[in-house]
Amino acid sequence: MLEADVEVDRRDFTVLASISVAPGERLALFGPSGAGKTTLLEAIAGLVPPRKAMITLSGRVLTSTGKPGIALPPWQRKVGLLRQDPGLFPHLSVRDNLLYAMRGAQDLAELGELADALGIAGLLAAMPARLSGGQAHRVALGRLLLAHCDALLLDEPYTGLDASLRRTLTDLVISLVAERRVPSMLVAHELAETQAFADRLAVLDQGKVLQTGSPGEVVLRPASRRVAELVGYAGFVPVPGSAGTVAGVHPDRVTAGSHPNRGLVLSGTVTRCRPAGVLWEITVRTSSGSRATLVARLPEAAPTGQDIVLTVLEPPCFGLDGTAVGIGESAGLPR
């Protein structure tokens, strides 16, 4: 169990977070760049001194600013941190990098097993400079696991790797975390990456945890308008008949035509249409009620200037103060 209650001062704000991760659980921290995600991980790893904190891992106190004050140095924490830069020691072969944290020879069988699982068994004699990005990450991951860390912290580890490699590495980490029952945390600023990894997702902004929930829940039921913006809701349209309430429109949760039983029906005029992958990104100026702009990704193109009717599927609705007031019908959408 990893429990961290942390206050760290940054230049422009204070990171104030309280998280707990069970053994074998995977928590992802999602948030924009500069939200304080890395700071939180570094405070847990002991690289950044917190102003106020209580951090425990498997019953051991790592940091405590109470009395008596405790601040274990990084080398006594047994916290594994994997970053974008794999940080392999360039003067050591892959084998020696993997063995770096091992004390004694009893684990050599484990080295072989893990190298097989990671697909790096054929690279043990190679020097890190010869490895590709994905191979270097596998070795760095293997090194952390052989160090028998009590927690695994992944700080944007896959940035710069291609999509299929990310998927393979994510699956690998998931199975290894489950097998070793260590609490693990992943930090990323790409939603899809965190969703692929996590069984719990925390949204961090300006140093504060705005919402924690299942990866699906956070996206479909954002707790506030700010969370909705962070997870990709690109438009907010007034809900007819309830003053001050807006419905969040996610470009991918819009369908063409009028389907009043599935959500909020809007009509408007197409102001722009451009390709987005295999879909068309359509910007619409609504005409029903007060005017607003929304973006939808639809399979069919629509010429600029054309009138269009859209249904926003089960939109989350937010009150004047930005907090969620419900989904679709429960928020009082007219049928």
Added chain:
Amino acid sequence: MSLAASADPAIVTPPAPRGGGPGGVAVPRKLRSVNRSLALAGTGLIWIALLGPVIALLTHLSWHAITSSLSAPGAFEPLILSVQSGAVTLGVLVLLGTPLAWALARGALPFPRVWETGVLASLLLPPLVVGLLLVFLVGPYTPIGHVLSGLHLSATDTFLALVIAQVYESAPYYVLGAQAAFAGVDPRLEQQAALLGDPPGRAFRRVTVPLAAPGLAMALAIAWARAMGAFGAVVIIAYHPTALPLQIWTTLQETGLPSALPFALVLLVVALPLPLAAYIWSARARGRRRG
């Protein structure tokens, strides 16, 4: 042409011919090869000029002079003395200079510029001046001199004096070289070692030193060459016992150039192999790292 290109970006404009006229492409190519040969000749000239003294030494040595100079009784004593004091000097540099270089490279000292200026000062002061000033620092009538004489030691005209002079002449080369070597080690790798369970001392031994080793070896080798050839400060505070550079100087004064040259050769033979070995070793270490 440029108008057409800007009107339709799909048209790729061929590079404008340089030199103009037919064969405009061939002329620059010829020019380029002339340029390259000129550059090569220039570099070769500089190389020969730099090595000129060594070449002159080798061409002016006669076998007879070597045998007669080196067969004189006690001819090799200065050599042995120089090697001994040089070894002690290197030991002192490694023990005291390495931590200083590391602290400078990691910005671990308050007022880093002040420290750096101190190291640079001993590099920029002429050795002869350093020698003169050392008399005021460690001479027999100074506080340090008194302490030393209480220990039955003296820092003038002794082995200790020779080591002190050599340390002053070679220390900046080692400290600055080692500082650059440590600065080249990514601190995140040291951090990574800490996260993998290494306390700072062990991380220094397992990560920092091996990664800085090629640079450290070069710095040490240069310091060795400087210590072997130290003359300016040595001639002031350690005229006796006679080290190799002083032997060359006195031989030159007493019996002339031809009999001094063999000792110059000895000095080169002693001073150069370590730097060369260090150079080859560090080049290999870097190559190994590239895999």
